[in-house]
Amino acid sequence: MKFLDYLRWIFRALWMQRMRSALTIVGFAIGIAAMVLLSSLGEGLRLFVIQEFTQFGSHIVAVTPGKTETFGLGGILNTTRPLSLEDAEALERIPGVEQVVPVVFGTAQIKALGRSRYTEVAGVGALADKAWKLEVSQGSFLPVEDVHRARAFAVLGSKLKQELFGNTSPLGEFVHIGGNRFRVIGVMEPKGQFLGTDLDDMIYIPANKGLQIFNRESLMEVDIFYSPAVPTDRLTDNVKRLLIERHGFEDFTIVTQDQMMATMDNILRILKYAGGGLGAISLLVGAVGITTILMITVTERTSEVGLLRALGSTRGQVRNLFLGEAVMLGLIGGLAGVLAIALLIVAVQLFVPALPVALKGEIVTVALMASMLIGLIAGVRPALNATRLSPIDALRAE
Template sequence: MRAADGLGLILGALRGHRSRSLMLLLAMAIGVVAVNLLTGLAEGARLFVIGEFSMLGRNTLIVLPGRKETTGGMPPITGLAPRDLTLADAEAIGRLPAVRRVAPLQAGQLEVSVGNRTREAFTLGTSLEFFAIRQLSVAQGRPLPALALDQAEAVCVIGAKLRRELFGNRPALGEWLRAGDRRFRVVGVLAERGESLGMDLGEMLIIPVASAQVLFNREGLFRVFAELRGPQFQDGGKRQILALLKERHEGKEDVTLISQDSMLAAFDGILGALALALAGIAAISLLVAGILIMNVTWIAVHQRTAEIGLLKALGAKPRQVRLLFVGEAALLAVAGGLAGLLASEALLWLGRQLWDIPLQTPAWARAGSLALALLAALLFAWLPAGQAARLQPLVALRPPGGRT
């Protein structure tokens, strides 16, 4: 039997049983869509998190009050501190040779009002250096002025969304707003940027750190951001900061120092494992599709017994008969896999238009889903195809219920 004749028989069988062929093709397509869609969602989440942390800059270290021992997993985010971080600590860190700039942080919720418009706003007390460290830009006005860390001044920078909610269509620069029990003059409006590290910058109020300490009646700092002079200062900078704070805190190492790389490694590992787990769960649908192919192929073998007998009587070899049935399954798997791949890419594209998340399927998932679909089809079609190949011509050509 020539290859062209075999291909013609395969295509003819698929056309002759359109509903069966469409059912198998749809089952394979759904399995491939499930694998690619779920891994695309996990990969999108991973890229989104990496993009958020990349805004910190690779040379940024974050000092947290409180000591938590870690074993390479997710760095601690909260914890009780035996000793607070202070503005004096931040100033001392800024004088270290490896540190380019430092920004203390004080944070909390405050009621902000302009006239009869009132709302709750996330308020951040910091310094001018924070804008450079976090790569924040202002669309109007200017950032916070360069002040001594312990100098309180009644100025603020507000997010674009907060500006619209408090001032409407009126200009905000130079106007006064009330935050808590104090008044602040707006000197700048942040450029539109959306959320970053769980904070909506559009709804943020930024004031000098000394002013925030007075408003919150709290001297201890929430965080200290330290930007190093370059990647070559990473290890030395960590040692210098830890040694300095240990000396300042009566010999106790009661702070936690984390870097962007450690956070990225933790999130990357977690989300990478999640992507593999989701791909494994979705791959079960391809195994179900393979079982469906096996059942349908069994039925096809029984329905086409006479055709098989005629082919063998005309000289078709067992491997050629087996190849006909395996070829049908393989062709359906490839067609269904490609259709599922196109459908999943279309859905991920739609998701990218609706949400600001880089949803995309990694290359290994696309190739793996197609390969798994083909492998499942071949494996599950092999057994019934083998039965067809073993049929004897005379037995296959005998009519049902006929006598020997």
Template sequence: MHSADWLHLVFSSVRYNPLKSLLTALGIAIGIAAVTLLTSLGEGVRTYVMDNFSQFGTRIIAVSPGKNDTAGMGGVLNSVRLLTLDDYQSLINLPYAEHVVASVQGTGPIEFGERVRNTDIYGTTPSMVQAWDFPLASGRFLPQTQGGNSRAFVVLGHKVWQELFKGSNALGQFIRVGGQRFRVIGVMKPKGSMLGFDLDDMVYIPADRALTLFNREGLMEIDVVFSAATTSENMREIVRKRLVERHGQEDFTVVTQDEMLESLNSILSVLTLGVAALGSISLLVGGVGIFTIMTTNVRERTPEIGLLRAIGISRQQLLSLFLGEAVLLSVIGALAGMFGALALLAITSLLIPDFPVQPSPLYLIISLIFSALIGLFAGIGPAWQAAKLSPIEALRDE
């Protein structure tokens, strides 16, 4: 049998009863649509999270107190020294260090007159705006001070400024931060959110003032932004050696931004694969539908099978005809579901531009191949049943 004849017979079988073919393909279409929507959402979330983490740059070394790979009582005894402002000062003059930022964070009431807003209070150092690219709308950021005795200055996030001052000038005004009196010297431009954390709904005060305010002895983290003239691994080793010299032991954790992004990407990729697997359950249900319909077709088309065998079609060719029909139904359903899901995603993107959806070509191709395989395996049983029919017995049904 020629390829053209084979294709004609396969397509004719599908066109013979369009309603039955449509209902058969519908199960696969729903499954592919589910996979497409779920993986697009997963990829969109992954891209959104990665972009948020990368907006501060990738040449970053983060130092946190305590050693992550210690355990038990030994780990507790090893992590006896906190990160201090003296540690921060010691890292400023490191080779390749462009900006060093110390941070400590808490929450508390921000008061101006009768207006009160409970929000995040971020203790930091003057180079934060350059390191994280946080532009100011007005005024200036926290000034550099000597001796670790900073003045009671505060810089307002954009949303805090709007809530407390209703758009009026805040520079020079005095507010209370956690019950203490601070003078407003700047207002930040809108920065948006990162992973649900509103960067505009906070105030910024000197790190040493924050330690006193929160009754803390050590910093939460020290970040080093380094130049492109070195690698992250080399810079990590430089930071590690400096702090070991000061602490006498490695009772801290140094992590590069590359490592953080790589770990985060791996976790989110696994989650995307997980939701794809959940969506694939619908494809298996569609495969059961194809198996059922193809089994019914074999019984309804027994005389046709006998006639084909009588005119010389071999069992292998008959087997390929029914398998081709099953695969064709599966692929038609897959394409219909895929294009339907993509159309829905396009409409969603137009109506909600910030909604994190991003179709992945890789997952689309894999799901299309997977649906074809499901059609192939679902059609094996009915096709084998048709191929085993005796021509004489099949023609008797006529």
């Protein structure tokens, strides 16, 4: 029997039982749609997080104060010492370092012109705008000056400026942060959010002022932006060596962006595959449907099987016909499910563009292969039953 003959037979058989076939296809389509949707959501979330982490560049090392150490008896000692502005200045002298940004964050009440609101306060260095790829729309960013004697200047995020000053220019005006007065020297361009933090609803002040306002001895973090020509391992070794010389021992933690990205990527990939696995469970319903329908079909088509065998068809050819029906049901159901999700994703991107959904070719391929494989497995038992029918007994039964 030629391949085209197989196809004609399979499509004719499915058409003659179109109601059963349609119900089975719907079951497969629902399972595949669930699998593809959950996998696409997981992939979209992974790409969203990667994009969030790389919007400030890809060559970043973060240094935070404190290091947790474990001793033989099971005790854990958290050795926390201040990460100072002097440390940040010293890190600037490491070869290959382009910008160093001392960081201290907190929430405080901002007052200006009789208006007030609670928002994020970022105490940063003067190069934070260049390092974090921030643009100034009015005025200028914090000036480069002695980090210990930096003047009380402030730069407003675009949303915070609108809330406090409306359409009037805030340049030269004063804002009060926790009882301290700051002169506004700039307004930032809209930037959006970073992992849930609204960068537009934020005020930037010098790091030394941030330490005073929040009564902190240590910076929360020092971000080091380095040249792509410098290997990450060499840079982290130099950072570790310098800080150990200054502090006497390793009382800090160094995290590279590569490490953060690799960890997040692994976690989100697991979530994506777990979501796809949950969706694949619903394919079992379709598998049961195919098995049931084909078992009934074998019983109803006994004379047909007997005639095929009487005309010289081998057991293998009869088996392949029934397996082909099962695989075709899985394939058509899978295609229907993928098409439904593709249309849904297009609609989501049109009306809710912020929702992270990404339909990848590998997801579609795996889904269709899974659909056909489950169809094949579900059709094995009915196909074997069909091959066991004796031609004479099958014809006599009719």
